[in-house]
Amino acid sequence: MKRKIKGRSGQALLQTLRERVRETALSRWILSGLILAVVLAILLVDALPAEIQIDVGEVAKQDIVAPITAVNSVETERLKEEAARQALLSVSDDPNYYQINPAAVMRVEEDVTGVLNLLRQGTAPEEGEEGDVQPERLTISEIDRRLIRDWQIEIPQRDLEAVVSLSLVEFDQFAQITADLVLAAMEQRISQDGLRDARDGFEESVKRAGLRDDLEQTAIVLGRQLIQPNLVLDTEKVNEAREKAVQAVQPVQIMQGEIIVRKGDVVRPEHLILMRDLGLLKTGRDYAALAGRTLLVLAMAALLGAYLFQNQSPVLKNIGLLGLLGAVTVTVLLLGRLFSLLAWPEAVYLNPSALVGLLLTLLIDARVGGIAAVVTAVLLGAISHFMWPVSILALVGGLTAVLSVSKVSQRGDLMRAGFIVGGVNVLLMLALGLAAGNSSLALQSYLGLISGVLASIVAIGVLPYLESAFKITSPIRLLELSNPNHPLLRRLMLEAPGTYHHSILVGNLAEAAAEAVGGDGLLARVGAFYHDIGKLKRPYFFVENQVGKDNPHDKIAPSLSTLIVTSHVKDGLELAGEYKLPDVVTQFIAQHHGTDLVRFFYHRATEASEDGSVEEKDFRYPGPKPQGKEVAIVSLADAVEAATRSLSKPTPGKIEGLVRKIIKDRLNSGELDESDLTFQDMDRIASAFSKVIMGMFHTRVEYPDKITKEEIEGKKTKNGNTVQQ
Template sequence: WGDAATEEHIAILSDLGLLGSRGSIMGWIGVVCLTAMAVAYTAAYVHRFTTRLSSAESSLALCAVAGVAVLISASVLAGLAPDYAPYLVPAAFASMIISSLLSLEMAMAVNLSVAALVGVMLRGDAFAMLAALAAGAAGAYSVPGLRDRASMTRGVGFVGGAVAAVSVCYGLAFGEPQVLSRWYWGFVNGMISTVLTLGSLPFFESIFGVTSPLRLLELSNPGHPLLRRLLLEAPGTYHHSILVGNLAETAAQAVGADALLVRVGALYHDVGKLKRPYFFVENQFAQANPHDKISPALSTLVITSHAKDGVELARQYRLPKSVIDLIQQHHGTGLVSFFYQRAAENDRDQSVDEKDFRYPGPRPQSREAAIVMLADSVEAAVRAQSDASPWQVQSTVKKVVRGKLADGQLDECDLTLKDLYAIENAFLDVLSGVYHERVEYPDLRAVEAGAGADANGSGNANGNSHAKLAAPACEGRGDGEGEATDVRRDSEQAD
């Protein structure tokens, strides 16, 4: 039946971790139970405190995959380098992924479970659990509001400093100089976690349908192919979208919404107009209006289809779902009032169904979509006003916002009346800078003409010699007027 195990054999088996509760059935039952408790804790947090996430199931799956990746790396490191595993387990990887794609709150909650399970994986090592907890928290705090990939390198300093601080404090508290002397390995952990995060972000985005701030920043680049098309093929719509983006971003900051998502959504909200750009007044540029030759019902069909066309074009260019939702919802079920009124006037003897002149929807489902809708409507309404005085702009903004509220377009988003008041003020702040008063420049041609007349008069009074001197000045007036015009144009451009 085999030889009896000696003390040397038992020592070898113990060093390999093949003895004790970890190798027994009861040990594995304990590990499974602890893991189940961690998963249940995370799931309860997701369903109870993250109602603003678009999909709780997808969020939980993302958290599970990121956490399992950390635990697998902990198991591998425990077998390859058990003495250095507590310093090198990339616990910050999970928290950085979750913080950048979901929220900081989610990352901190998941980090508690991951850190506890890392301690279990390393056979109850208290230092490993504390190091993982500190590294994960530091990583989560290092990535929110990320604006470029280069700035993500600050995660190396955050994570490395956190692990180094735990190493020093733990070594001093429990009298373990070996732990104290290895503090610098925390910065290696920071580099590993940051590299893993940067490399895996695109895969998490595509698999779980979420969008990172880095991806949104890439989409806001004016050199994006779709924005370039919009600039070249529908320039009026492009410049309208730029101003809508400024309005919407300022309003989103005022109410605590996702300002970056709102700005990107505003830039792309009207890309559907690329299919028929000249059917929209901002792109006609003194050309004949094609709506004058078709019925109001057909005009409404063309106008309302730009939302559906925009969704199709956005999917063709692989825009994220969060941006596509804003494109689809930015008109809600609003009424195309101009053509509805025209149809009512043309068919006074017949009833006109209002539903036939409304956008297909859906209504805005989020604060971000509602803000884009309000910014779009406000910009168009203010631009159409012949009077751009401050009080008229203020009246128009209030009328548009209250009209959307009365029409029920804001019923399915969580904007409050207090938010709407803040949004109105944000719009007015931006519009006051766009439609500001300008200094009226004098008519330089009239001034020169008056000066020439005075010169002629004085020449006649003083004699023929002065008249002869005045003649060349009159003959050269054309060149002088050209220079004056150039000066005036330069002054207006500088203003």
């Protein structure tokens, strides 16, 4: 349920309101454009053209100095090529990088088959049936000629004669043994250096084969000439070794401040490449880089704006919150840019990127902190020349920070959150380093811990200043205000103990009800603690502080009593200004009574008036009515706590009935018109109030009037044991 606010009459007032709305909207657009321009500047600064224009063969007119630390691509590439060459030389002498070449084995197998078939043609053919055509038998000289021509094999004549004299059966047996032994030898790893040993091994195997001496010699001569090296480099292993050697080369750095070309020196091609690596060479604007980064920034801005529009529209409507969001994001991006310019390449991992999640979660909302962490992480990746480990680290660290400070009870919890973020950063850097084979990233993982702790230290330091500058009260500030040792609460407890006790009870009621309707329970509790501090000026005029004293209102006019009672609102605002209470707390002081009627003194004045000249408006609080959910809840809790004191024999039914009656009366009187409460919220508030109040009125055991010393200290039984009560 929401009732419309009654509009004020007057064309001039409406015109003023329209102008203010337009001015506020324009201010927000201007601020958003300014933030976007600064972010673009941070990202595009290294995409702008350099100022040096020089060519090969020209004389340098001044010392050309490296503005940043960068990789010397020429020297690094030369070292990589040298490492690859050395790796190839190293593996060429290592037998572990060779494998048997199937083609070499197959070639020897074909040669063995061909030679033995040729020798078989020189043997005497078997006698066939009459009329069969017998193949022509080759002469020894023809066999010798073909062996030399086709295979470059020489076999002594006597050995050839021994072979061709064999019958076909005997030859086939000889050929089978010889071929098997040659192929068996070729199945072994035979290098160029190990060729002699392989042939000697073959000779030994022939001698064990049991051939005749003349055939044995022929097989040995044949095999020693057929067996060849069969090893070839394993391409896969060689490439792995080469790649490993190349990756082991550390990039050669051109250090910031190092002179590339001295004044008067002739510019050589390698100088030109170095200047290009450093972005010093004037080659014109890199329009592709400019367009790409601009689109990236616009895409991230659109994502952030769409998310806030759908989920956190108050941020877009509040210029202070919008400024805070922009200030924190720009600061972290600027730090990222500065760290990327340092001479130490790993310095980018020191950027306290978790600062976005920590500060925005504490000062605005966890959802705002989360989406801002996502956007910032992407932009930091672009700033660090698309080193995506930086982006991943910023993303995970930022979201971890959001989760770590969602529930805080003191500023020390920020330090704990910093260590949590740092620990997650260390584990993430180790994981990324091991997964990518980047030992440098794994070894530098301690930087992640420093980054997390640094973020928490900075957050602790700047948080009070941001709260003051942007008029925002963080949960930590609210927790500090809820401390009973706060000077104002301390005064309230000592000078107006009844009001202090009342405020504590109202705080308990308000916190339970606020949490029941999804409001800020901590804000409601702290607002309740301070809503009646104005009673410190004249505490004895309020009934809760009149225990054992006369009521001074019995001796003064109702109109004066009303003025004193209602003035505690104004007095409270003065005290709030004196003690520098934040606006979110002072609103409870100003609005907790709204424009409600001081009924007791109004009725007294009406009864005492003879002419009926008493006007109701003179007995009302000045307002305004409760503007927010939490203030409305405190207003209801204030009335409920005071009313339940009058119950003589409270029961759950009586309590709930009284609570719902008070809420209904406030609703009917219009005091809740400007709050965000709905009918469903009011039902939940009534249930929460009833539950807390029933706990306040719990029953106690009634003790007898006289308790003997023995009953206090414990009665002794007959066996001497003491029974404690």
